[in-house]
Amino acid sequence: MRMSLMLNKRVTVTAATALLLAGCATPTSPPTDGTPQVLTALYPLEFLTQQVAGELASVTSVTPQGAEPHDLELAPAQVREIGAADLIVYIGGFQPALDDAVAQRPPRAVVDATEVLALSEGIGHEDEDDDAGHEDDHDHAHHDHDGDPHFWLDPTLLARLAAPVADALAELDPDNATTYAANAERVAAELSELDSELATGLATCERDVVVVSHEAFGFLAERYGLTQVGLSGIDPEGEPSPARLREIRAVVAEHDVTTIFTETLVSPKAAEVLAADLGISTALLDPVETQVDPDADYRDVMRSNLEALRLALGCA
Amino acid sequence: MTGITQMLTDPLMQRALLVALLVGLAAPVIGTYLVQRKLSLLGDGIGHVALTGVALGWLVGAALDVVPNDALAVPGAVVAAVAGAVVIEVVRERTRGGGDVALALLFYGGIAGGVLLIGIAGGTSANLVGYLFGSISTVSTSDVVLTVALCALLLGVGLGLRPALFAVSHDAEFARSTGLPVRALNVAIAVVAALTVTVAMRVVGLLLVSALMIVPVAVAQLVSRSFASTMHLAMGLGTAVCVVGLAVTYWVPLAPGATIVVLAIVVYLVVLAARPLFARR
Structure with a gap:
C-alpha cells in the first residue's frame, strides 16, 4: 500500500x-x-x-x-x-x-x-x-x-x-x-x-524490539520489521520521565531485551544509567546524521549498524 | 500501596528521589542569600557562562592535545562559572548596587561567548548542551556521591556562616563597620552559587537547579518574617515539591524537572492568593 x-x-x-x-x-x-x-x-x-x-x-x-x-x-x-x-x-x-x-x-x-x-x-x-x-x-x-x-x-x-x-x-x-x-x-x-x-541479516531473529535513546530509527524499523522503543521521542533533547523509564523497564523484561542502543550525537547517559540498573549492555546504533571518520561512509556505518542489531537481537 | 512500594524499590527511582531530596533541601539555602541580594537570576546567568566554559575547555583541550579532547570541558565550565560569579561581585561593588546589570552582562556574554567559541571549534551549540544536560530521572551512582558532597558544602557554608552572611546580605555598610570581611563573604556566596549550578545542572538540569534556588524562597518570603524562618521554610518547601513532583512523573509521563518547577510556582500562586485570609486574623 x-x-x-x-x-x-x-x-x-x-x-x-x-x-x-x-x-x-x-x-x-x-x-x-x-x-x-x-x-x-x-x-x-x-x-x-x-x-x-x-x-x-x-x-x-x-x-x-x-x-x-x-x-x-x-x-x-x-x-x-x-x-x-x-x-x-x-x-x-x-x-x-x-x-x-x-x-x-x-x-x-x-x-x-x-x-x-x-x-x-x-x-x-x-x-x-x-x-x-x-x-x-x-x-x-x-x-x-x-x-x-x-x-x-x-x-x-x-x-x-x-x-x-x-x-x-x-x-x-x-x-x-x-x-x-x-x-x-x-x-x-x-x-x-x-x-x-x-533484510537477510535481520530476517530471523530471536527478538524484534530495539530500545534506542531517541526515536530516530522509525524508517529502519518499518523496513525490516522491527519495533523501536525510545527513551525520548524524536527530539533528542527531551528529558525522559520516570514513567517512561518504567515502561521501558517493562518492555525490556517482557521481550528479553539485551541491549540499549546509544548514538553518537546524543548524550548516552540516560541509556547507560538505565542499562546498568537492568544489568544489560549498551551498544552504538548510528543514525548516520553525521560522519566524522573519513575512512567510513554511509554503507560502512549501515553495515556496522546491521552487526550491532544482529548481535543485540540474536539473529540467526 | 503496591505502587508506592514499586516506586521505592526501583533503584533508578531511589537515586532520583535521594537527589531530589538533597537538592530540594540545599538549593534554597544559597538561594535565600541570592534573593536577599537581588541576584535571583544568577543561576541562569551562571548556566550560560558555563556554556562558554565548556567551549573554552574544548578549544584548550584540542590545542594542548589532551586525550580525550573534551577532558577539559567540565573543568572549563566550573572555572568559567566561578570566574563569572567573581566578576559579578566586582561589577556590583564598582557600580553600587548594579546587580541586575551585572547579571545581564554575565547572561549575554555567556551565551555569545559559547556560541562564538564553539563555532571556532567547528561545532554548534547543541554540542555544548550535551555536557551540561542533566536529568533527575537518570541519576547515576556517581551523581549521587557528587550531590551529597555538594549539598554538604552548601549546608556547611550556608548554615554555618549564616550570621555573617546575613549581615552582609542585609546591610553591607553596617557589616563593614562591624569589621566583617564583606568582600570575601560576598565572593564566597557567589562562588558557592556558581559551584552549585555547574555541578547540579549536570545532575538534574539547569532549569531545576536555578529555579529551586529561588522559587521556594519566594514562597517562604510571602509568609515568614525573619530571615532564618524564610530559609527554613524554603528548605522544607524545596524538599516537598521536589519529592512530590518527581513521584508524580513516575506515574504520569511528564518531564520531571519542568513538573517540579511548575509545582513550586503553583504553590507560590496559591500562597499569594491565600495570604490575605491569614493576614486578617
Whole structure:
C-alpha cells in the first residue's frame, strides 16, 4: 500500500522537480570553473550526491561534520554560499534555518527530499503543509515515524533520490549527463544490495524490539520489521520521565531485551544509567546524521549498524 | 500501596528521589542569600557562562592535545562559572548596587561567548548542551556521591556562616563597620552559587537547579518574617515539591524537572492568593 502510494507520488513529483529545475536552471551566473557547486543539507545526502557526481562536481555539506543537524544555525556567509550554489539537496521541513535560507536566496536548482519521496506527512513537527490527497490512502503503520526525518535509514528511500539528483546535475552540466545517469544507477544498485543485506541479516531473529535513546530509527524499523522503543521521542533533547523509564523497564523484561542502543550525537547517559540498573549492555546504533571518520561512509556505518542489531537481537 | 512500594524499590527511582531530596533541601539555602541580594537570576546567568566554559575547555583541550579532547570541558565550565560569579561581585561593588546589570552582562556574554567559541571549534551549540544536560530521572551512582558532597558544602557554608552572611546580605555598610570581611563573604556566596549550578545542572538540569534556588524562597518570603524562618521554610518547601513532583512523573509521563518547577510556582500562586485570609486574623 505504502509502496504504491510512493510510486504514484514519484511520477508526479519527478515531473514537478523537472519543472522546478527548468524554472531555476536558467544560467544567470555560470560557475567560474565550470564545475557545478553542490550543497547538501547533511551527511547522507552529501554521500549520495557525491556518489552521483563523482569527480565532476564539488559537493559539500551545510551541517558541519560532528554537529547535530536538527538545530543548524547559518552564518550570513553560509546563506550567501547557498544563494551562489548551483544545486542544493536538502530535506524540506527538517532544518528551519536551511528552509529559510533556500527560500530567501534560492540556488539555481533544488532537490527537496521531502518532495521527491513524498515524505511530507512523515516530516516536520506539524502537518501544516499536507495536501488533503495524502490522508485518504494513508496507511496507519506509517504513523510510526510521523515527524521523523531520518528516511535515509531505509537505503531504498535514499536510493530513490539518486535519479532526481542525477537529473538536476545533468541540467546544470549537460555534457556529463550520461555519466551522472550511470553513477546514479550504480549507487542505486549498491544501496539496493545493502538493503538486501539488511533484510537477510535481520530476517530471523530471536527478538524484534530495539530500545534506542531517541526515536530516530522509525524508517529502519518499518523496513525490516522491527519495533523501536525510545527513551525520548524524536527530539533528542527531551528529558525522559520516570514513567517512561518504567515502561521501558517493562518492555525490556517482557521481550528479553539485551541491549540499549546509544548514538553518537546524543548524550548516552540516560541509556547507560538505565542499562546498568537492568544489568544489560549498551551498544552504538548510528543514525548516520553525521560522519566524522573519513575512512567510513554511509554503507560502512549501515553495515556496522546491521552487526550491532544482529548481535543485540540474536539473529540467526 | 503496591505502587508506592514499586516506586521505592526501583533503584533508578531511589537515586532520583535521594537527589531530589538533597537538592530540594540545599538549593534554597544559597538561594535565600541570592534573593536577599537581588541576584535571583544568577543561576541562569551562571548556566550560560558555563556554556562558554565548556567551549573554552574544548578549544584548550584540542590545542594542548589532551586525550580525550573534551577532558577539559567540565573543568572549563566550573572555572568559567566561578570566574563569572567573581566578576559579578566586582561589577556590583564598582557600580553600587548594579546587580541586575551585572547579571545581564554575565547572561549575554555567556551565551555569545559559547556560541562564538564553539563555532571556532567547528561545532554548534547543541554540542555544548550535551555536557551540561542533566536529568533527575537518570541519576547515576556517581551523581549521587557528587550531590551529597555538594549539598554538604552548601549546608556547611550556608548554615554555618549564616550570621555573617546575613549581615552582609542585609546591610553591607553596617557589616563593614562591624569589621566583617564583606568582600570575601560576598565572593564566597557567589562562588558557592556558581559551584552549585555547574555541578547540579549536570545532575538534574539547569532549569531545576536555578529555579529551586529561588522559587521556594519566594514562597517562604510571602509568609515568614525573619530571615532564618524564610530559609527554613524554603528548605522544607524545596524538599516537598521536589519529592512530590518527581513521584508524580513516575506515574504520569511528564518531564520531571519542568513538573517540579511548575509545582513550586503553583504553590507560590496559591500562597499569594491565600495570604490575605491569614493576614486578617
